[in-house]
Amino acid sequence: MNDIYDLVVIGGGPGGIGAVVEAKILGLEKVLLIEKSDNHSNTIRKFYKNNKRVDKDWQGQTVELEGNVEFVDGTKESTLDYFDKLLDDETIDSQFNCEVTKVEKRDNIFYIYSNCGDFRAKNVIISIGRMGKPNKPKYRIPPSIRSRVNYNLDKCGNGEDIIVVGGGDSAVEYACELSATNNVRLCYRRDKLTRPNPTNRKMIGEYAERGKVRLKLGMDIESLESQHGKIKVNFSNGESKLYDRVIYAIGGTTPKEFLKSCGISLDKKGEPIFNPNTYETETKGLYIAGDIAFSSGGSIAIALNHGYRIVNHILKNRQ
Ligand SMILES: Cc1cc2nc3c(=O)[nH]c(=O)nc-3n(C[C@H](O)[C@H](O)[C@H](O)COP(=O)(O)OP(=O)(O)OC[C@H]3O[C@@H](n4cnc5c(N)ncnc54)[C@H](O)[C@@H]3O)c2cc1C
Incomplete structure (x- = not known):
């Protein structure tokens, strides 16, 4: 609990990786990535078949990358290799096997509680995706x-x-x-x-x-x-x-309980409330990125762009 990070990013998928990499490149010094599984990109490892073609323009959406991450069409394996390299090159401080349970803001500092200890930060990005709980059909499965x-x-x-x-x-x-x-x-x-x-x-x-x-x-x-x-x-x-x-294969659910335990309000449809331009929630300095910012239709490139935009917003607010 001694260090106060400039930014803690919760979730090591494309949204989280994009955010920590941009943060390091654009000049935030103390940055931490927290991931609940034993490596980054759990959704890609768990839901993509081996050798899967990974399309930059996923679900028919053409996306221009805005930041420093040069993600291109490839395969599951080349995408994971590229993310490994990004995290290694920028020497990102990461905690794996670390599941965050709650985020609280007190006296302008965020307290991040997890099963591997507690952390403090000036800004927090939540990018935990939707595939922790894949959508299930409404009918009962015997x-x-x-x-x-x-x-x-x-x-x-x-x-x-x-x-x-x-x-x-x-x-x-x-x-x-x-x-x-x-x-x-x-x-x-x-x-x-x-x-x-x-x-x-x-x-x-x-x-x-x-x-x-x-x-x-x-x-x-x-x-x-x-x-x-x-x-x-x-x-x-x-x-x-x-x-x-x-x-x-019908997508994933909004992690409502987790978002609520981070003090994020949900709208009538149960989706998180945030500023669509900055991705900041109603709590200053607390952002959401990646798939959880959509009820459906996110992609790797979109998640990477969220990270870039959020880090720029954090830097602008610091000036
Ligand atoms: C089968 C399939 C194929 C796809 N193919 C493509 C494709 O070809 N091209 C493309 O652009 N997109 C594709 N997508 C979509 C793409 O995978 C997602 O849009 C992208 O992974 C979203 O990134 P994210 O960082 O928001 O979330 P995720 O990738 O879901 O990452 C969230 C991370 O947060 C971690 N996490 C969850 N809860 C916690 C917690 N409490 N504490 C700490 N860590 C936590 C998870 O373990 C995970 O690693 C595909 C999706 C699926 C399911």
């Missing part, structure tokens, strides 16, 4: 089939009948990847796949045409049941079909 209902590609085997649920880039990428060794159907509630970026739209079009991924569009799932060791999926048109595995 306990007997829970081990075969996934939110990423972990535990997927070969030769399985799999239904991937979702209509964004991750659902499309999961479906195409799995189709190499499984029978895959992609189920989306709308009639058209409009959310994926052009590359993924082209890819799913080709996979569907070749019959590698079967599409079930304009269709909701009403419930899941357990039947003969399989998952019975009941669709909104009254049809049912048995699958070995269901994979939901």
Whole structure:
């Protein structure tokens, strides 16, 4: 508790990494990155398949990078290598395996409480993403089939009948990847796949045409049941079909309780209240960055830009 950091960044994903790197480059001296898992970029490590193509313009959004981080199209591995290099080059002070539970402001200083000790800072950025709790369907998932209902590609085997649920880039990428060794159907509630970026739209079009991924569009799932060791999926048109595995790729949830424990107010929809130009919350010096600043549709490049803008705002306020 002796040091008072100029900036503590909570969450070591792209938003957090962008913020600490910009902070060091732009001249903040005492900067700390706190990450709950044993390395940075937990969402990328946990939810991206190996060798996944990483697109700078994700979900069809073209983003100009504003700061000093030169993130380009690549793969999961090249992106992680690049983030390693950024953190090494700027000799960023980091705490891994360190989960923050609460942030409090007293006498103009932030107190950051975590399972690895407490820290003090003049400014705090919260960039903990949404994938700590992936979105789940509204209907109940019976306990007997829970081990075969996934939110990423972990535990997927070969030769399985799999239904991937979702209509964004991750659902499309999961479906195409799995189709190499499984029978895959992609189920989306709308009639058209409009959310994926052009590359993924082209890819799913080709996979569907070749019959590698079967599409079930304009269709909701009403419930899941357990039947003969399989998952019975009941669709909104009254049809049912048995699958070995269901994979939901439907985004993540707002970490409401965490935000509240940091004193951040939520709007009627349960989203954090902040200034959309500066990313500062109602508490001066407390910012949010990355995916938690959106109800949906964040990306790596957008998260990196948040870090750059916030650090500039902190520097401006210091003058
Ligand atoms: C399957 C999939 C594929 C994607 N592909 C692309 C792509 O190709 N291109 C692209 O631009 N975007 C892609 N995205 C989106 C991109 O991953 C996110 O927009 C980006 O990771 C958001 O960064 P973030 O820093 O806001 O949050 P995250 O990346 O989620 O990072 C949050 C970090 O905070 C940590 N954390 C959480 N709680 C705490 C706590 N209490 N204390 C300390 N640390 C904590 C987490 O462990 C995590 O490391 C994809 C997303 C998914 C799910």
